[in-house]
Amino acid sequence: MADRISAGNRPAVVGGVILVLAAAVILPLLRSEYALYVATQLCIYYLVALGLNVLTGYGGQTSIGHGALVAIGAYTAALLMVDGGLSFWLALPLALTASALIGAAMALPTFRLSAWYFALITLGFARVVANILTEWGSLTHGFNGVVGVPAPMIGSHVMGDRDLYWFGLCLSVAAFLVTRNLLGSRYGLALRALRDNPLAGIGSGVSLGRLKIAAFVYSALLAGAAGALFAVQKTVITPDDFTTEFSIFFLLVIVLGGLGSLHGPLFGTVAFFLLPELMSGLQSWRLLVYGVLLLAFSLYAPDGIAGGVEAVRRRFRRPPVRAAISVEEAALPATRITGAALVVVDAAKHFGGVPALDGASLDVAAGTIHAIVGPNGSGKTTLLNVVTGFYPIDGGTITVDRKSVVGSDATAIARSGIRRTFQTPKLIPDLSVLENVMLGAFASERASLAALALRTPFARREHAELAAAALRQLRFVGLEARAEDPASEIPHGQQRLVEIARALAGNPRLLLLDEPAAGLSMSELDGLCALIKEIAGLGATVVIVEHHLDLVASLATTVSVLEQGRVIASGPAESVFADERVLRAYMGSRPIASREVKSVA
Amino acid sequence: MGLEPLVTGLTAGSIYALVGISVNVVYRPTNIFNLAQGNLVMLGGLVCASALTALALPWYAAALLAIVFVGLISFATDIVAVAPVLARPRGGHGWLVTTLAVGLIIENLVGKIVGPDPMRIPPPPPLDLHPFAFGPFMINSYQVGLIVIVALIVVGLEYFYATRTGRAIMAIAEDRDASLLRGIDPRQLARLSFFVSGIVAALAGILAGPIFYASVGLGGALLIRGFEAAAVGGIGSDRGAIVSGLLLGIVEAYAATMLAPGYQDTATLVFALVVLLLRPQGLMGRTYLRAV
Numbered sequence: 037m038a039d040r041i042s043a044g045n046r047p048a049v050v051g052g053v054i055l056v057l058a059a060a061v062i063l064p065l066l067r068s069e070y071a072l073y074v075a076t077q078l079c080i081y082y083l084v085a086l087g088l089n090v091l092t093g094y095g096g097q098t099s100i101g102h103g104a105l106v107a108i109g110a111y112t113a114a115l116l117m118v119d120g121g122l123s124f125w126l127a128l129p130l131a132l133t134a135s136a137l138i139g140a141a142m143a144l145p146t147f148r149l150s151a152w153y154f155a156l157i158t159l160g161f162a163r164v165v166a167n168i169l170t171e172w173g174s175l176t177h178g179f180n181g182v183v184g185v186p187a188p189m190i191g192s193h194v195m196g197d198r199d200l201y202w203f204g205l206c207l208s209v210a211a212f213l214v215t216r217n218l219l220g221s222r223y224g225l226a227l228r229a230l231r232d233n234p235l236a237g238i239g240s241g242v243s244l245g246r247l248k249i250a251a252f253v254y255s256a257l258l259a260g261a262a263g264a265l266f267a268v269q270k271t272v273i274t275p276d277d278f279t280t281e282f283s284i285f286f287l288l289v290i291v292l293g294g295l296g297s298l299h300g301p302l303f304g305t306v307a308f309f310l311l312p313e314l315m316s317g318l319q320s321w322r323l324l325v326y327g328v329l330l331l332a333f334s335l336y337a338p339d340g341i342a343g344g345v346e347a348v349r350r351r352f353r354r355p356p357v358r359a360a361i362s363v364e365e366a367a368l369p370a371t372r373i374t375g376a377a378l379v380v381v382d383a384a385k386h387f388g389g390v391p392a393l394d395g396a397s398l399d400v401a402a403g404t405i406h407a408i409v410g411p412n413g414s415g416k417t418t419l420l421n422v423v424t425g426f427y428p429i430d431g432g433t434i435t436v437d438r439k440s441v442v443g444s445d446a447t448a449i450a451r452s453g454i455r456r457t458f459q460t461p462k463l464i465p466d467l468s469v470l471e472n473v474m475l476g477a478f479a480s481e482r483a484s485l486a487a488l489a490l491r492t493p494f495a496r497r498e499h500a501e502l503a504a505a506a507l508r509q510l511r512f513v514g515l516e517a518r519a520e521d522p523a524s525e526i527p528h529g530q531q532r533l534v535e536i537a538r539a540l541a542g543n544p545r546l547l548l549l550d551e552p553a554a555g556l557s558m559s560e561l562d563g564l565c566a567l568i569k570e571i572a573g574l575g576a577t578v579v580i581v582e583h584h585l586d587l588v589a590s591l592a593t594t595v596s597v598l599e600q601g602r603v604i605a606s607g608p609a610e611s612v613f614a615d616e617r618v619l620r621a622y623m624g625s626r627p628i629a630s631r632e633v634k635s636v637a
Numbered sequence: 638m639g640l641e642p643l644v645t646g647l648t649a650g651s652i653y654a655l656v657g658i659s660v661n662v663v664y665r666p667t668n669i670f671n672l673a674q675g676n677l678v679m680l681g682g683l684v685c686a687s688a689l690t691a692l693a694l695p696w697y698a699a700a701l702l703a704i705v706f707v708g709l710i711s712f713a714t715d716i717v718a719v720a721p722v723l724a725r726p727r728g729g730h731g732w733l734v735t736t737l738a739v740g741l742i743i744e745n746l747v748g749k750i751v752g753p754d755p756m757r758i759p760p761p762p763p764l765d766l767h768p769f770a771f772g773p774f775m776i777n778s779y780q781v782g783l784i785v786i787v788a789l790i791v792v793g794l795e796y797f798y799a800t801r802t803g804r805a806i807m808a809i810a811e812d813r814d815a816s817l818l819r820g821i822d823p824r825q826l827a828r829l830s831f832f833v834s835g836i837v838a839a840l841a842g843i844l845a846g847p848i849f850y851a852s853v854g855l856g857g858a859l860l861i862r863g864f865e866a867a868a869v870g871g872i873g874s875d876r877g878a879i880v881s882g883l884l885l886g887i888v889e890a891y892a893a894t895m896l897a898p899g900y901q902d903t904a905t906l907v908f909a910l911v912v913l914l915l916r917p918q919g920l921m922g923r924t925y926l927r928a929v
Contacts (some may be wrong), residue, residue: 098733100672145914152670154915155733156864159672160906163861171899231729254834280857291734324749327741334735335721465727 045267050453056302060205063380072197078305079204080262085289086208086215087258094219095232095251097261098155101162103283107169109135109263110273113183115175117267124188128264135260136253143252145265147245162283164531169275170563179479181274204265211258212488214489216298218254221488221499225475227251228464231296231359236462236472238423240542241451241479250485281323288326291333294342297467303341353408364565368619369571375403375577376437376453376545384431385418385601392418394601395432400594402437405568405578410598411621417459419598423579424456425449436546455544459551461531464523469515469534471507472523502541510539513567529560546577553584565591597621598613640773642890650886652845657866657878658791660724663711665722665810665873672754673700673714673740674838675860680743681707681839682851682902686756692885696761704839711835716738716897729917740856748853758846766847778848790840791875797833806830810873861902865909881920884908902926 055248060075084106092098113131116122116330122130144155169176169559176182181318188203195203207241226247229237236242263405267273293304333340380398384391400406409417421427423434425446434441451455455476463472483495494557504603510516513533518526526534532552539547549568553561561584568591582588588595589609596606601622605612612618656678664684665673671677681703690701716736722728760766760779768775797803806826808816841859842851849855865885870877885905892904912920 096729098730100733100737142910145917148917149913151730152733153868154671155671155730156861156868157906157910160861160864160902160909162901163857164906167902168901171897231748232727287734287737321745321749323741324745327738327745331718331735331737331742334731334738335718337730338725404640 037264041396045053045305046547057209059166067198068430072201073269074309076197076201076204076265078309079201079208079285080265080269081261081267081308082208082301082305083204083211084286085293086211087255088286089290089293089295089297089301090215090219090227091251091255093290093300094224094227094231095248096227097151097248097251098287099158099252099255100155100287101158101160101165102255102259102285102286102516103135103278103280104158104162104165105135105139105166106266106282107278108138109260109432110277111169111176111182111263112260112425113264114185114267114273117185118182118300124186124264124268128261128277131238131264132257132260134264136256137555138444139256139259140249140253141543146308147248159283161265163393166275166278166280169278171345171393173550174490175464176275179275181272181277182496185271185273188268200265200269204269207261207265211261212302218485219298221483221486222478223247223250223488225464225471226469226478228296229475232464232466233462235426235458235480236464236475236538238426239450239456239458240460240475240538242475243447257500257507262479279610281326284326284330285325288330288341291330292340294340294344295338297340298347299344299345300340300342303345303370303394307341341383341441370401371543371574373543373545373575375572375575377402378406378546378577378579379435379438380423380432381434382432383422383428383429383434386414386430391601393422393429395433396598396601396603397432399606400577401478402577403572403575404593405572405580408581408598409583409585409588409595414598416600417550418601420456420550420579420581422550424454450542453538453545454548455542455546455550456548457532457535457539457550459527459533459554463526463531463534465522467523468520469523469526470503470506470510470519473509473541474502476509476538477505478500506537506541509540510534512540512565512570513537529556532556533564533567534572539620540571547577548579548581550581551583552580553582557604564596585613642779642894643772643887644776645882645888646887648783648886649850649889650883651783651842652848652859652882653862653866654879655787655790655837655841655844656796656863657882658842658871658875659834660863660867661873661875662794662834663827663830664867666806666823666830667719669719669723669736670832670864670867671711671714671719671831672733672736672789672860673711673718673743674834674863675858676743676747676846676856677707677711677714677838678859678863679837679851679856680747680748680843680852681842682712682846682854682855683751683756683842684757684785684839685749685843686846687760688810689758690756696759700761700828700840700843704836704844707839707842708832708835710743711838712828712832715831718829720824720827732896740860744853744856751853753853755850756846757850758843762798773900783844785863786844787879790837791879794833794837794875802826802829829853858902862905865871865905869909869912869919871919874919874921874923877919877921881912 082101088099088102107319109131112134113127116127116130117124142157145155146157170178228240229242230244230247235243289304289308290301292307293302294300304345309340318535337343378398378400380396383393384395385393396419408419412415418427422429425441425444425448429442436454464475481498483498487495507516507519510519513536515530515533515537518530536549536552554562556564564588568580580591592609594607595609596603597611597612597618605618605620606613656674657758657849660670662672663669666676684706685699685703686700688694689696714736718739722735725731745765760782764779764782766777766779768777798807805821807842808821809823809826817823862885866878869881870887878903884906888908889901892900
C-alpha cells in the first residue's frame with residue numbers, strides 16, 4: 037500500500053529529495069565555517085527528531101525528556117574518548133548502547149500504564165540526568181563538562197569539520213531510509229494501532245509492550261548517535277548543553293514539522309534553523325515563544341508543516357495510479373482453514389462483587405457456526421472477552437482444540453489463530469482500508485526486523501504477497517473498491533466488514549464475532565449472512581454473539597442461550613428456540629402468550 | 638541517620654501530597670493530567686508573595702487573592718488548551734503537549750514579570766517558624782499547622798465530593814457512559830474541577846512558601862513530585878496521594894542526608910518507578926478493566 041501511494045506521487049517526492057540533497061551538498065561548498073557548523077547541527081537535530089517522531093508521532097508515546105538520551109549519548113562518547121582514550125568508532129556504538137539501555141530501563145515500568153505516565157516519567161528522567169551530570173563530578177567532570185573531545189580519525193587522517201558534516205549527512209540519510217522502510221512495514225501499521233486503537237493491535241496479535249520498547253529503543257539509538265556526533269562536533273560538552281529547553285526543543289520540532297508524518301522531522305528541523313534568524317532579537321523570550329508555538333500548532337495546525345504541504349500537494353495531485361498488486365495474485369482462491377473446537381467449562385468472571393459469568397459452559401464443534409444469544413447483561417460479550425484473553429478468567433477452563441488458553445494474554449491468543457471483532461468496530465482511522473486489513477496479518481509475516489529495515493527482496497516480496505492476500509480478503513467481503521480509502525471515511529456498516537476482513541487476514545481457526553449485525557441495513561444484513569456462511573465454508577469455526585434472532589436462526593448450526601452468566605440451553609436452533617425456559621428468559625412471557633392466543637384462534 | 642530528616646520529609650511531603658491531590662481533582666472527571674500543574678502551584682506562591690510585599694495585603698487576603706487568581710488561570714487552561722483538544726475526534730493525548738505549552742507560557746511570563754529571585758512567604762498567623770523541642774524532634778508550630786491544614790483540605794474535598802455535584806464527578810470517574818445517560822454534563826464538571834484544582838494548587842504553593850520560598854524554578858520540581866505522589870498513591874485516590882506524598886518527602890529527605898541534596902530527584906523517581914513496576918495501579922489505586 038505504502039508503495040502504491042508513493043508511486044502516485046513519486047515525481048513530487050523525488051523532486052523534494054533532490055532539492056534537499058542539493059542544498060545539503062552545496063552548503064559545505066560555501067566555504068563558510070558558520071554554514072558548515074549549522075549544517076552539521078541540522079543533521080544532529082534531524083536524527084533526534086526522526087527517532088522522536090517514530091515514538092511520539094507514530095506510536096503516540098509522548099517523550100518530553102528526549103534531550104536526556106542525547107546527553108547520555110554525548111557524555112558516554114565524550115568520556116570514553118577523553119578519559120578512556122577510546123577511538124570514536126568504538127565509543128559510538130557504546131554510546132548508542134548506553135542511550136538505549138538506560139532509556140529502556142527508565143521506560144519499562146510504564147508499559148502497563150496509560151501513555152501519559154510515560155510522558156511524565158521522561159520529564160522526571162530528564163531532570164534526574166541533568167542532576168547527575170552536575171552531581172557525579174568524579175565521572176562527569178561536573179559543571180566544567182568534558183573538554184577536548186578529539187576529532188574522529190580514519191586511519192591517520194583526522195576528520196575535519198567538513199568530513200564530520202559528510203558523516204552526519206550520510207548518517208541522516210541512512211537513518212531516514214531505515215525509518216521509512218520500517219514505517220512502511222507491519223511495524224509502522226502496528227505503531228499507528230498503538231496510538232489510535234490499541235485494542236485493534238492486540239486483537240491482531242501485536243504485543244504492545246514489546247512494540248513500545250522497540251519504538252523507544254529505536255528513538256534512543258538515534259538520539260544516542262546524535263549525541264556522539266554532538267560531542268565530537270562541539271569538542272566541549274557541559275551540563276548546560278542539556279537543559280529542559282533542549283528536550284522541549286525536539287518536541288517542538290516534530291510538532292512544528294507534523295506529528296506522525298514521514299517528512300515532518302525534516303520540515304521541523306529546517307524551519308527551526310530559519311526561525312532563530314527571524315527572532316534573534318527575542319533571545320531571552322525563546323522559551324515563551326516555544327510555548328506559544330507548541331500551543332498554537334497543537335490547536336490550529338495539528339498536522340504541522342507537513343500537513344500544509346500535503347494539502348497543497350493534494351490540490352495538484354494527478355489521479356492515483358492504481359493497483360500495483362497484480363489482479364492474478366488477488367484472484368487466487370481463499371485458503372482452506374482447519375477449524376478449531378472450542379470448549380468452555382464453568383467459566384466464571386466477576387466485576388467487583390457482580391458475577392458476569394457464573395459457571396458458563398460452551399461446546400462448539402470444529403467448523404460449525406455457533407451463536408450465543410441472551411438478554412442484555414447476560415454475559416455474552418464477557419464470555420467472548422475471556423475466550424480471547426481480553427479479560428482474565430476467575431474460574432473454569434477454556435480449551436481450543438484441547439489446548440488450554442487460560443492464562444495466555446490476548447496477543448498470544450490472537451497469534452494462535454483465534455480472532456475476534458468488536459461491538460464497535462476498531463479501525464485505525466489514519467490507515468487505508470487495505471492497511472487496516474494487513475494489520476490482521478501482523479503475526480504471519482516472517483521477514484525479520486533487519487530484513488524490513490533494509491527492504492530486502494524477500495521482505496518486499498512477502499509484503500506484496502500479504503497486500504495481495506489482504507486485497508483478496510477485501511474482495512471476499514465485497515469492499516475491494518474501497519481498498520485505498522482512509523478507514524475514517526468508511527460508513528459504519530462497512531467498517532464491520534473491514535474488521536471481519538482483518539480478522540480473516542490472520543487465517544483464524546476460530547473466529548468470534550461480537551454483534552456483527554448491529555446497525556446494519558437490510559441489504560447489508562443479507563450480505564453479512566452470506567459472508568458468514570462462506571467463512572464457515574472455508575472451514576473456520578465461527579462463534580457469533582447476536583441479538584438478531586432471524587440471522588441466528590438462518591445461520592447457526594448450534595445455539596447457546598445465556599442468562600445471568602449461565603448457559604440455560606444449548607443445541608440446534610429449532611429446538612433451543614422452542615424451549616419454553618428460553619422463551620421466558622429471553623423474551624419474557626409474551627411469545628408464549630401470543631402462541632396461546634394463536635392456538636385459540 | 639537521625640530522625641531529623643523525618644520531620645523535614647513529612648513537612649515537604651505534605652506539600653507533595655497537596656500537589657498530588659490537585660492533580661487528582663482534574664484527573665477524576667477528565668482522565669487528564671495537567672502538565673501545567675507545577676507552574677500553577679508556583680504561580681500561587683508567587684502571587685501570594687507579591688500581594689504581601691507589593692500590595693502589603695494582610696496574609697489571609699493575599700492568600701485569597703492568589704487562590705482565586707490561580708483558580709481562574711486553571712479554569713482558562715481548560716477552555717484554551719484542553720477542551721478544544723478533547724473535542725477533536727482524534728485528539729488522543731494531544732493535551733499532553735498543549736498543557737505542557739501552557740506551563741511553559743506561565744513559567745516564562747512569570748519569570749519575566751517577577752524575576753528569578755525567590756520570595757519569602759511567612760507562615761499564616763498565628764503560626765511561626767520558631768523551633769521547639771517535641772520529644773526527640775525539633776519542630777515548629779508551622780510544621781504542625783501544615784499537617785492539620787492539609788488534613789482539613791482533604792476533609793473539605795471529601796465534603797465537596799459528597800455534594801450532588803461532587804457525586805456527579807465521582808460518577809463520571811466511575812463510568813463515563815452511564816453518567817452521560819443520567820444527564821450529567823461532563824464538560825461543565827470538568828471546568829468546575831479545573832477551577833477547584835487551581836484552588837488546591839494555589840494552596841499548595843502558598844503553604845510551600847515558608848518552607849521552600851516561592852520562586853519560578855519551583856514549578857518543574859513540584860510537577861514531578863505531584864505526579865509521583867498521584868501515581869504512587871494511585872491516580873484518583875486522594876488518601877493514596879497523602880500516604881505517597883509523605884513517603885516521597887521522607888525518601889527525599891533521607892536521600893539528601895545520606896547521599897547528597899542533588900540526588901533527591903533521583904531517589905524519588907527510582908522510588909516511584911519501583912512502586913509502579915510492582916503495582917501499576919499504585920498503592921491505593923483501583924484497577925479498571927479495559928473497555929472492550
